[in-house]
Amino acid sequence: MVSDSIQTAHTAYDSKIEGNVIFTRVDAAINWMRKNSLWPMPMGLACCAIEMMASACSRFDLSRFGMEVMRFSPRQADVMIVSGTVTYKMALAVKRIWDQMPEPKWCIAMGACASSGGMYRSYAVLQGIDRLIPVDVYVSGCPPRPEALIEGLMKVQAKIEGEAALQNQKKEFFEDIA
Amino acid sequence: MSAAKDIESLSAKFGADVVGTKEFRGEHTICVNLGVLHDVLATAQKELGYEMIIDISSLDHFGEEPRFEMVYELATVDDSKHLRVKSKVSEEEEVPSVTDVWIGADWHEREVFDMMGIRFSGHPNLKRILMWEGYPYHPLRKDFPLAGRPSEMPDVAFSGIAPLEGGPFVTSPGSNDSVKREPRARAQS
Numbered sequence: 001m002v003s004d005s006i007q008t009a010h011t012a013y014d015s016k017i018e019g020n021v022i023f024t025r026v027d028a029a030i031n032w033m034r035k036n037s038l039w040p041m042p043m044g045l046a047c048c049a050i051e052m053m054a055s056a057c058s059r060f061d062l063s064r065f066g067m068e069v070m071r072f073s074p075r076q077a078d079v080m081i082v083s084g085t086v087t088y089k090m091a092l093a094v095k096r097i098w099d100q101m102p103e104p105k106w107c108i109a110m111g112a113c114a115s116s117g118g119m120y121r122s123y124a125v126l127q128g129i130d131r132l133i134p135v136d137v138y139v140s141g142c143p144p145r146p147e148a149l150i151e152g153l154m155k156v157q158a159k160i161e162g163e164a165a166l167q168n169q170k171k172e173f174f175e176d177i178a
Numbered sequence: 179m180s181a182a183k184d185i186e187s188l189s190a191k192f193g194a195d196v197v198g199t200k201e202f203r204g205e206h207t208i209c210v211n212l213g214v215l216h217d218v219l220a221t222a223q224k225e226l227g228y229e230m231i232i233d234i235s236s237l238d239h240f241g242e243e244p245r246f247e248m249v250y251e252l253a254t255v256d257d258s259k260h261l262r263v264k265s266k267v268s269e270e271e272e273v274p275s276v277t278d279v280w281i282g283a284d285w286h287e288r289e290v291f292d293m294m295g296i297r298f299s300g301h302p303n304l305k306r307i308l309m310w311e312g313y314p315y316h317p318l319r320k321d322f323p324l325a326g327r328p329s330e331m332p333d334v335a336f337s338g339i340a341p342l343e344g345g346p347f348v349t350s351p352g353s354n355d356s357v358k359r360e361p362r363a364r365a366q367s
Contacts, residue, residue, distance in 0.1 A: 088337040089310050121340045123317050123326025
């Protein structure tokens with residue numbers, strides 16, 4: 001017997017749709033949709049990209065999380081996976097692609113090189129992609145195994161869950177019209 | 179004909195312009211003056227059968243004069259003989275390009291120009307190949323720090339200084355003990 005306090009409200013105005021209607025908050029609904037259809041932008045720059053490809057393949061199967069759609073156009077992507085060594089020559093190209101991604105967007109620094117320059121302490125390598133673009137999740141490893149990347153993507157999902165999407169949107173809207 | 183015989187014939191042809199020859203464990207090297215470098219390489223290709231340029235590299239003898247040294251690795255297509263040609267270059271001098279002898283020398287010479295800053299005369303397209311156009315330094319020179327130097331080209335590229343303390347592969351130069359000298363992780367400083 002379910003107690004009254006946690007019982008969901010009835011929407012029994014029509015017997016045909018009864019049970020097919022769920023009440024929720026708009027924030028929760030938006031976040032639920034966002035986190036289960038994250039389309040990655042595969043910024044594959046070195047050996048980490050091989051592991052990233054492996055995580056999208058059948059053994060590890062990113063499509064279980066709704067993330068199998070690797071979008072090579074930044075305009076269709078939600079999360080940029082920077083996987084590999086970012087050289088200074090490539091750095092501004094990565095930034096440019098990041099800037100072309102529509103909001104809301106997230107970034108994963110995959111592996112030691114993208115997180116901190118890794119073993120490349122040299123004149124040619126940017127010492128961590130976080131010097132150029134904001135990073136949400138760092139994945140350690142050289143390269144990380146696909147499980148680690150999936151863990152990182154799940155951390156992004158957890159982060160999205162906690163976001164106040166609608167409230168932020170409202171706030172931005174009011175700031176815009178003010 | 180072997181590489182040793184080729185060195186003899188080159189020495190006979192170019193006389194005093196051949197500065198030295200060396201044989202070490204089956205590797206044959208001939209050092210020549212810069213003035214005859216192009217002729218020596220062209221002779222090696224046309225008369226001695228060295229149809230392949232394997233590599234063109236350069237050395238920086240920082241503090242010596244002349245400062246740089248060009249190194250050409252030649253081989254025959256059937257791999258029967260190898261020849262190394264060296265020539266010293268000072269900072270002001272230009273090296274005659276050998277792109278007219280081997281078309282494959284093009285990118286090798288661009289790499290030498292990019293990394294060491296040695297200029298080539300007669301090269302069809304002498305611009306940087308690894309670093310971006312406008313990068314102000316030549317990173318493989320001895321007086322360029324491994325950590326790099328900051329540079330800025332708005333909207334093109336930038337570079338900064340990499341922290342080397344505590345890095346995973348930091349060498350300790352100057353020590354006599356090769357165990358201590360070799361690259362390894364150092365304590366965070």
